[in-house]
Each structure stands twice: as structure tokens, then as C-alpha cells.
Amino acid sequence: MKLYDSPVAPNPRRVRVFLAEKGIVVPTEIVDLAKLEQKGSAFTAINPLQRIPVLELDSGEVLSESVAICRYFEEFHPDPPLFGRDGLEKARVEMWQRRAELEFFFPIALAFRHSHPAMKEMEKPQIGELVEPNRARAINFARFLDAELAKRPYLAGDFFSIADITAMVGADFARAARIVFPEDIPHFARWRAEVSARPSASA
Amino acid sequence: MKLYDSPVAPNPRRVRVFLAEKGIVVPTEIVDLAKLEQKGSAFTAINPLQRIPVLELDSGEVLSESVAICRYFEEFHPDPPLFGRDGLEKARVEMWQRRAELEFFFPIALAFRHSHPAMKEMEKPQIGELVEPNRARAINFARFLDAELAKRPYLAGDFFSIADITAMVGADFARAARIVFPEDIPHFARWRAEVSARPSASA
Secondary structure, X not given: OEEEEOOOOHHHHHHHHHHHHHOOOOOEEEOOHHHOXXXXXXXXXXXXXXXXXXXXXXXXXXXXXXXXXXXXXXXXXXXXXXXXXXXXXXXXXXXXXXXXXXXXXXXXXXXXHOOOHHHOOOOOOOOHHHHHHHXXXXXXXXXXXXXXXXXXXXXXXXXXXXXXXXXXXXXXXXXXXXXXXXXXXXXXXXXXXXXXXXXXXXX | OEEEEOOOOHHHHHHHXXXXXXXXXXXXXXXXXXXXXXXXXXXXXXXXOOOOOEEEOOOOOEEEOHHHHHHHHHHHOXXXXXXXXXXXXXXXXXXXXXXXXXXXXXXXXXXXHOOOHHHOOOOOOOOHHHHHHHHHHHHHHHHHHHHHHOOOOEOOEOOOOHHHHHHHHHHHHHHHHOOOOOOOOHHHHHHHHXXXXXXXXXX
């Protein structure tokens, strides 16, 4: 088994944090994004969609998509559960994972990709008009989360889940998109400090 | 239980097809998108993110996000399984569901939102530069799918899954984004004809 990884991109970090929470160690191979290695023929043969992370199973089968890789490990190493424990929790985790991704992680990534000079070669064309609206979406979602996190410790309930991982990795990556979170969202700040203090956060 | 629905938007159709495959009937209430009812105060109280579909449970709890609503029904009405049967299938379905969504359904929706006159009020600003690259992404993904569907009947294997629903609903919505699929992708065309012939496709 091998995980194609990168220390600089946020998606592989989601998988690393997930694995750290499960206590699973998987051999990794770094894909050099600065050299556009993910678009080279060797990596394209592994994932035609030219994205990381990718998990190569011992059978040779390849799984791409961070959340699919996480689900693979959830199925085969269920403890601790990070997708919810019963049916209702699983639906709530799915909802919050997706909200965190679609309304927060992706807007942050878009603001980064369309503003950062290092992305000029990878994001053609960079569209400046996308930057401010996506920064604003991320900040709006942080405010929305603040109100939700006043009611419970974590995004999907009283337990840490993959939804928290997506939101934490997004929040940390926001700096690269030059997004500054407001100071008057104490519940968001409390949650962020707590999830960031978990040993898995350094993954 | 009640499903907030719309006959004109693609996301609620994903849930309707999913429910039809399971043979589940849920009372629905139509949200009038043309009148921006989803942004009104009554609906915002139900889903602050102002998106449909939304499932309101008998407990009063609200679930948003199409895939989360589908997962809820998968958990409580597991037959027929549409998220995969065992661990490996579940990971594959997750991967293909996400690929179909991120590389096909979303680009199609973006091309529509940023080109269609009816979206002027909802998508501010419409960014013309986004239209052609997203049309091209959708067509590239159809070609990629064609090569994959030469090897197996459905996206994630030899069984129909939520990944097929996402891809079918995306393909049908492509017309509204004025995307014309190429004629030289016979496996994509075979798959599309097959999934469209299922009774659930009319949902």
C-alpha cells in the first residue's frame, strides 16, 4: 500500500490527519507539485485526473479523492469512527463534511488558486474576479460555523469527525489565500484551538 | 418527514432518482427558485445556506446536501444498496461519486450559472470567462468516462450506484449549459441510454 502525498497541498493533509486519528501509518511517496509532477506521464498513468492524494492498494488498484481514501480506511479500520457511529450521525457527518468542503474549503482553495503567483502555471487562466467573492464566502461560513459551534463542541455533534478535519485544514490553508478571519467569532476560535491542539493536527 | 424540492434544479433530482431506486415516497414541498424563495426568510430559517434540497425529519431536524440526504435513506432503507455493498465497493462508489460531481456535475452547473440569462439575479456577477473552460472540463470527463465504461457497465463497477445518478443528472443538465457531448464516445452513450431507461430516471 502506498499514499501519493504532498506536504504543500491541503487535500493530502486531510488524509494524513485522518490516518493520524486512526493511528495508521502508510508508506508515502511525495509528488512534487512545484515541478508539476502530477501532470507528468508517470503520475497520469496512476491517476488520469492528475490530482493527489492517491492511495495505491496492494492489489494495484488505485483510489483517488481524499474522502474516498478516508472512507476506505474507515471501512477497514473502523476505530475510532470518524464518519459517525449510527445512521443519523452518518447523515449529519456527511452534511457537515460537505458543507465544510463546498462552502469553506473549496472557496478558500479557489481564492488561493486565482490569486497566488505560485499558481500561475497551474491555474490557467487565473481569474481575479473570483478572489474576493470566495474570500467573502469563506468568512461568511466561518460566521455561520461560529453560531453552530455555540451549540455543540464539533461540527457534526459531540464527537470529532472528518467534517472537523476538512474545516480545520481549510482554516489553516486560508492564510495562503490571504483570508483573515474576524476576531468576533469566539466559538469558531474555541473550536479551532481545540482541534489544532490534537496530535493529529501536526500531520 | 418532508423534502423541499424543485422540479427545475439538478440537485433535488439526484435525491428523487435515489428515492425512486429505493422505492421510497416522501412528501415534498416545492421551493420556487424563480421567485428566489430559497433566499426568503421562511426558507432561510430552514436552511441558512439557502440551498435545496432539504429533508426535514419528523423530529424537526433538518438535513441539507443531496448526498447527505441520500446517505440518510441508505442507512435506514439499505435495499437496494446504492453506496456499495462492502468496504472496497463503498470506497469505489465514494471515489466515482466525487469524480462525477467535482469533474462533471459541478463544471456543468458552473457553465450554466455563468452563461444562462435566467441566472443573472442568482449568480452575481456572472463571469463569462468561466463558461468555456467548464464546458471543456465536462466534455473531457465524458471522454474519460467513455474509456472507463468500456471496461464495466457502471461507473463504480457492475452495479448501479449514486455515482451513476450524479453523472446521469449532470449529463441531462448539460443541455441547459449548452454543452454538446461528442459523438465518438460509444461507451458513454451506451451507459447513458441504459441509466436513462431505468424507471427512476423520470423522477
